[in-house]
Amino acid sequence: MRIFSATLATETNTFSPLPTSIEAFKESVFLRPGEHPADAPRMCTAPLFVARQRAARDGFKLIEGSCFAASPAGKVNQADYEFMRDEVLAQLRDALPLDAALFGLHGAMVAHGYDDVEGDLLEKARGIVGPKCVIGVEHDPHCHMTLKRIRNCDIMICYKEFPHTDVSDRAEDLLTLVLRTLKGEVKPVMSLYDCRQIGSYPTTLPLMRGFVDRMMALEGKDGILSVSAVHCFPYGDVEELSGRILVVADGDKSKADALAMRLGEEYVSMRGKTMPQFLSVTDGVKAAMEEREGPVVIADPADNAGGGAPTDNTTILRQLIAMNTTGAAIGPIWDPVAVRLCFDAGAGARFPLRFGGKIGPASGPPVDATVEVGAVARDCWQTFGPTQVPLGDCAAVKIGGVEAVLITKRTQALGLELFANVGIDPLARKILVVKSTNHFMGAFGPIAKRVIYVESDGPLARDYRKIAYAKVRRPIWPLDAETQPGLVF
Numbered sequence: 001m002r003i004f005s006a007t008l009a010t011e012t013n014t015f016s017p018l019p020t021s022i023e024a025f026k027e028s029v030f031l032r033p034g035e036h037p038a039d040a041p042r043m044c045t046a047p048l049f050v051a052r053q054r055a056a057r058d059g060f061k062l063i064e065g066s067c068f069a070a071s072p073a074g075k076v077n078q079a080d081y082e083f084m085r086d087e088v089l090a091q092l093r094d095a096l097p098l099d100a101a102l103f104g105l106h107g108a109m110v111a112h113g114y115d116d117v118e119g120d121l122l123e124k125a126r127g128i129v130g131p132k133c134v135i136g137v138e139h140d141p142h143c144h145m146t147l148k149r150i151r152n153c154d155i156m157i158c159y160k161e162f163p164h165t166d167v168s169d170r171a172e173d174l175l176t177l178v179l180r181t182l183k184g185e186v187k188p189v190m191s192l193y194d195c196r197q198i199g200s201y202p203t204t205l206p207l208m209r210g211f212v213d214r215m216m217a218l219e220g221k222d223g224i225l226s227v228s229a230v231h232c233f234p235y236g237d238v239e240e241l242s243g244r245i246l247v248v249a250d251g252d253k254s255k256a257d258a259l260a261m262r263l264g265e266e267y268v269s270m271r272g273k274t275m276p277q278f279l280s281v282t283d284g285v286k287a288a289m290e291e292r293e294g295p296v297v298i299a300d301p302a303d304n305a306g307g308g309a310p311t312d313n314t315t316i317l318r319q320l321i322a323m324n325t326t327g328a329a330i331g332p333i334w335d336p337v338a339v340r341l342c343f344d345a346g347a348g349a350r351f352p353l354r355f356g357g358k359i360g361p362a363s364g365p366p367v368d369a370t371v372e373v374g375a376v377a378r379d380c381w382q383t384f385g386p387t388q389v390p391l392g393d394c395a396a397v398k399i400g401g402v403e404a405v406l407i408t409k410r411t412q413a414l415g416l417e418l419f420a421n422v423g424i425d426p427l428a429r430k431i432l433v434v435k436s437t438n439h440f441m442g443a444f445g446p447i448a449k450r451v452i453y454v455e456s457d458g459p460l461a462r463d464y465r466k467i468a469y470a471k472v473r474r475p476i477w478p479l480d481a482e483t484q485p486g487l488v489f
């Protein structure tokens with residue numbers, strides 16, 4: 001058996017002022033065959049990583065393709081997308097004959113000229129490998145699950161957890177189903193229910209937790225192979241943005257349809273009940289200061305790099321300084337120039353620094369302060385579930401009782417290393433402000449005495465009615481009160 005695997009991934013915020021070029025991929029994940037690290041998957045490369053570990057045991061030859069992934073930002077440069085796509089497709093052609101192809105795709109990538117990048121890639125891949133080759137795809141649930149993709153693959157699986165701690169587990173599921181299909185043990189058929197809704201569904205909150213647990217309990221029984229809840233990516237203005245339920249069944253399309261409808265209707269009934277409560281910045285900081293024990297974790301989802309935000313909004317930081325907070329640390333703030341200046345000044349130096357507040361109006365004003373440089377560290381990393389995520393060179397700066405972690409490779413707060421890399425013990429701080437929607441919960445949830453979500457003036461509005469959509473198909477909740485959910489595949 002011959003199986004090919006490759007990755008092409010980013011999550012495109014079509015409203016972001018930060019264009020995404022091939023340089024952003026080179027900064028994050030740009031791995032040609034033979035260059036894949038052996039220790040852990042990188043972002044969306046779990047299908048290749050898992051297949052490599054299982055190839056000998058499961059009796060197939062893995063042909064490794066390129067893996068390209070970038071931190072979320074604005075639309076991808078068209079020529080750069082086509083270059084990466086064509087490299088993967090050429091590798092696919094060279095690998096023929098193939099029994100299967102595994103793609104690790106984020107699922108919400110938009111390039112100039114391509115609103116459905118993954119659909120384009122899968123359609124062209126299908127054209128190369130032919131109808132008999134089994135195409136298996138892993139997606140992030142924050143994706144656009146378009147019909148073009150479903151028509152051009154055999155098995156599609158999304159991560160179930162948000163925070164996405166199960167990227168490798170779902171890649172294992174995908175590979176197992178692909179191998180079972182090749183052995184003739186199962187014959188996957190898919191059904192897709194469109195809930196016509198935009199929402200956010202952290203699985204750390206009880207309603208979605210219960211929904212996901214029940215989804216998982218349905219798998220492997222009564223002819224159901226896999227169930228995925230598509231959360232959607234609210235900041236990608238494309239026609240098929242919507243929450244959807246995807247069911248993969250064994251040969252019985254009517255069974256897949258029935259379950260997709262049942263779960264889809266339940267998902268619709270959860271509208272407006274799956275997000276945490278948000279406090280204003282002032283109330284959030286005040287509430288954190290009033291707690292007797294720390295660390296109290298304040299989340300800033302509106303400035304989450306994981307949703308394509310610049311991550312240089314200063315509103316919460318300025319509030320912490322204005323309220324004379326002590327024992328507080330905030331991170332990450334993306335400012336490569338300021339990091340460079342801190343390295344030049346050196347650890348322990350005091351000097352006037354302007355940082356943050358650079359990329360756009362939603363970044364707020366920069367902070368001008370005499371800072372004390374804490375630790376500076378080259379080439380830092382943080383851990384997210386089974387994956388490693390680069391932070392680049394980092395510096396900690398102190399203004400009164402507040403420390404800020406400045407980074408050079410734009411990403412959200414995921415692992416405790418974000419702070420520990422630059423000498424800040426997160427357990428020893430009263431308040432930790434993290435720029436992240438919910439992925440921070442994987443590492444920071446267990447150490448937090450309390451978690452407070454605030455709505456800052458960062459660019460990712462939590463009220464989707466405030467977003468200037470132009471392409472999203474209407475009607476859709478919460479933009480429209482009346483919608484028509486239903487089976488679409």
Ligand SMILES: [Zn+2]
Binds near residue numbers: 140141142164
């Ligand atoms: Zn996601």
